[in-house]
Amino acid sequence: MQRDAALGLPIVTCPECGDHSVRRRAFLVTEWRTAMRRRYAIWTLIAQLVVFNSLLWTAVGLSWSITEQMWTDRTTLVTVITDAFQLESSAGRHFSNVGPWHIAIWLIVSITAGLWMGAALPHWKRWAPYLVWPIALAAAASAPMIAWLIWWPLATLADRPPVYFGPTRGESLVMAQVVMASFAITVVALQAGPLVSNAWKRSRNRRWRKRLARARRARSGE
Amino acid sequence: MSDVSPNDRADAAAESQSRATQDEVRVSTIVGDRVCIGCGFNLTGQPVVKESRYGLFIARCPECGAVASLQEYPTLGKWANRWAAMAAALWLLVLAAGTFAFSMILMGTSLATVDEGLSDFVRWVHERAELDPESGYQEQSMQFYTTDVVDIAWWGQQDHWAMLREAGGFRRVILSEVVGVWFAILLGSLAFGVIASVALLHLRRWRLAFVLLLPIAIATVFQIAIYTNFRADMAFNTVAQPRELVRLMLAPLIFALTDGLAYFGVIVGSQFGRPVARGLMRAFLPPRLRSSLAFLWLADGKTPPKP
Numbered sequence: 001m002q003r004d005a006a007l008g009l010p011i012v013t014c015p016e017c018g019d020h021s022v023r024r025r026a027f028l029v030t031e032w033r034t035a036m037r038r039r040y041a042i043w044t045l046i047a048q049l050v051v052f053n054s055l056l057w058t059a060v061g062l063s064w065s066i067t068e069q070m071w072t073d074r075t076t077l078v079t080v081i082t083d084a085f086q087l088e089s090s091a092g093r094h095f096s097n098v099g100p101w102h103i104a105i106w107l108i109v110s111i112t113a114g115l116w117m118g119a120a121l122p123h124w125k126r127w128a129p130y131l132v133w134p135i136a137l138a139a140a141a142s143a144p145m146i147a148w149l150i151w152w153p154l155a156t157l158a159d160r161p162p163v164y165f166g167p168t169r170g171e172s173l174v175m176a177q178v179v180m181a182s183f184a185i186t187v188v189a190l191q192a193g194p195l196v197s198n199a200w201k202r203s204r205n206r207r208w209r210k211r212l213a214r215a216r217r218a219r220s221g222e
Numbered sequence: 223m224s225d226v227s228p229n230d231r232a233d234a235a236a237e238s239q240s241r242a243t244q245d246e247v248r249v250s251t252i253v254g255d256r257v258c259i260g261c262g263f264n265l266t267g268q269p270v271v272k273e274s275r276y277g278l279f280i281a282r283c284p285e286c287g288a289v290a291s292l293q294e295y296p297t298l299g300k301w302a303n304r305w306a307a308m309a310a311a312l313w314l315l316v317l318a319a320g321t322f323a324f325s326m327i328l329m330g331t332s333l334a335t336v337d338e339g340l341s342d343f344v345r346w347v348h349e350r351a352e353l354d355p356e357s358g359y360q361e362q363s364m365q366f367y368t369t370d371v372v373d374i375a376w377w378g379q380q381d382h383w384a385m386l387r388e389a390g391g392f393r394r395v396i397l398s399e400v401v402g403v404w405f406a407i408l409l410g411s412l413a414f415g416v417i418a419s420v421a422l423l424h425l426r427r428w429r430l431a432f433v434l435l436l437p438i439a440i441a442t443v444f445q446i447a448i449y450t451n452f453r454a455d456m457a458f459n460t461v462a463q464p465r466e467l468v469r470l471m472l473a474p475l476i477f478a479l480t481d482g483l484a485y486f487g488v489i490v491g492s493q494f495g496r497p498v499a500r501g502l503m504r505a506f507l508p509p510r511l512r513s514s515l516a517f518l519w520l521a522d523g524k525t526p527p528k529p
Contacts, residue, residue, distance in 0.1 A: 004275075004276075006275075007273065007275075007278075007280065007289045007291075008288065008289055009278075009280075009289055009291050011276060020276035020277065020278060021278075021293065022278060022291035022293065030257070030259065031305075033257055033259075033262060034255065034257045034514070037257060037262050037514045038514050038515060040511070040514075041503075041507060041511040041512070041514050041515050042515070044506075044507060044511055045502065045503060045506055045507055048506035048507070049502065049506060052506070121505075121506070122508065123507075123508045123509060124505075132505075154401050154405060155401070157393070157397065157401070158393060158397040158398040158401040159391075159393040159394040159397065159398050160398045160401070
C-alpha cells in the first residue's frame with residue numbers, strides 16, 4: 001500500500017492487472033463522525049429554539065405585567081419603571097405592582113435578545129432581525145386574541161356563546177407601546193452583537209491555544 | 223488531524239483545488255450525504271471527477287481540499303453490517319413504539335370524549351325515562367350502590383335520533399361538550415404529522431398519507447373491540463342504565479368523528495412538516511451545520527443548502 005502524496009489517499013495497486021483502488025476507512029469511524037455532526041446540528045437547533053422562545057415569551061410576559069399596571073393606574077411606561085425602583089413601605093405597595101425585578105429582567109431580556117440575534121445568528125440578512133423580532137413580539141403579544149380568533153368559529157359551530165377573552169382595544173394599545181419600547185432596547189443591543197461574537201471567538205481561541213500549548217509541553221516532557 | 227493548523231488546511235485546499243486540472247473529467251454529482259473525512263463538511267452536490275493518474279473516481283471538499291475516493295475496497299469485517307442492522311432494528315422499534323403510543327393516546331382520548339360528550343344527553347334520557355311509565359324505570363341495588371335502569375325493550379321502541387333532536391340537537395348537546403377535547407386532538411395530531419413526515423423521509427405525499435393511516439387503524443381496532451365488549455355486556459340483559467344505552471347508540475359516531483379529525487390533523491401536519499423543519503433550520507442554523515442535515519432537502523428532490 002502507498003499513500004499518494006497529491007491525493008492523500010491510501011492507494012492499493014493490483015500486482016497482476018495493475019488496477020488501482022483505495023482502501024476503505026473503517027465504516028464505524030465515518031458513520032460515527034456523520035452521526036456526531038448531525039447530533040451537534042440538531043442540538044444547536046434545539047438550543048436556538050429554546051433561547052428564541054424563552055426570550056420572546058419572557059419579554060412578552062413581563063410586558064403584559066407592565067401593561068396591566070399602566071392600564072390600571074392610567075400611567076405611562078416611564079412612571080411604572082421609576083415607581084418600580086422607588087423605596088416604599090410595604091403598606092404602600094400592592095402585591096401585584098410591578099417591582100424592580102420585573103423591570104430589571106424585562107430590560108435584561110430585551111438586551112439579551114439583541115445581543116443573541118447579533119451574535120448567534122450571523123447568517124441572517126442585515127435587515128432580518130428588524131423584521132423578524134417585532135413580528136414575533138407582536139404575534140406573541142396578540143396570542144390571547146389569536147386564540148380567541150381560533151376559538152370563535154369552533155364555539156359558534158358548537159353552539160356555545162363565543163365570549164371574548166382577549167385584551168380590550170385600550171389594553172392592546174398600551175401593550176403595543178411596551179412591546180415597542182422593548183424592541184427599541186433590542187435594536188440598540190443588536191449593534192453590539194458582532195462585538196460579543198468576536199469577543200467570544202477570541203476567548204475560545206485563547207483557551208484552545210492554551211490547551212494546545214499544555215498538550216505540547218506534556219508531549220515534550222517539560 | 224490536530225497537528226494541521228487552519229492556515230495549512232487553507233493552503234492544502236487551495237493547492238488541491240488548483241490540482242483539479244483540465245485532465246480530470248467530470249462524471250457525476252454526489253446526491254447523498256457524504257461527510258468530508260478531513261473537516262466534516264457535507265459533500266452533497268459536489269462534482270465527481272475521474273482522476274487522471276490512477277483513473278479513480280473522486281470528489282474534493284470545497285472547504286479543506288481533502289480528496290474523497292468514491293470507489294473503495296469493501297470492508298471485510300462483518301461487524302459493520304451487524305451494527306447497521308442493529309441500528310435499523312432500533313429505528314424500526316422507535317417508529318413502532320411512537321405509532322403505538324399515538325394510537326393508544328387517540329383511543330384513550332376518544333373513550334374520554336364518549337363519556338364527556340354524552341353526559342348531557344344521558345341526563346336528558348334519564349329524566350325522560352323517569353317521566354314515561356312504560357320505560358320500566360326503577361332503582362336497582364348493586365353490591366355497593368344503587369343505580370337507575372330502564373327496559374331495553376322500551377329503548378328499542380324509541381326513535382333515538384328524534385330524542386337527540388328533542389334534547390337540543392347534536393351541536394348543543396354533544397359537540398359543545400367535546401369541542402375543547404377535539405381541538406386538543408387536532409393540535410396533537412398536527413404535531414404527530416409533522417414529526418412523522420420528518421421521521422419517514424423516504425415516503426412522498428400519497429404514500430405518506432397512506433402509511434399514516436396505520437396509527438388510526440390501530441386505534442380503530444381497539445375502539446371496535448371496546449364497542450363489541452359494550453354490546454356483549456348487554457346481550458342477555460332486559461334492563462340497562464341509560465348511560466350504557468346512549469353509549470351503545472352514539473359511541474360509533476363519536477369514535478368515527480374523533481378518528482377522522484385525528485387523521486385530518488395528521489395529514490395536514492405531514493404535508494407541512496418538512497417545509498417547517500427546513501424553514502427552522504434555515505432560520506436558526508448557520509450554513510455549515512445546515513449542510514449536515516441535507517437529507518431533509520434531498521428527500522423532496524430539492525437542492526441541498528450550500529455553505
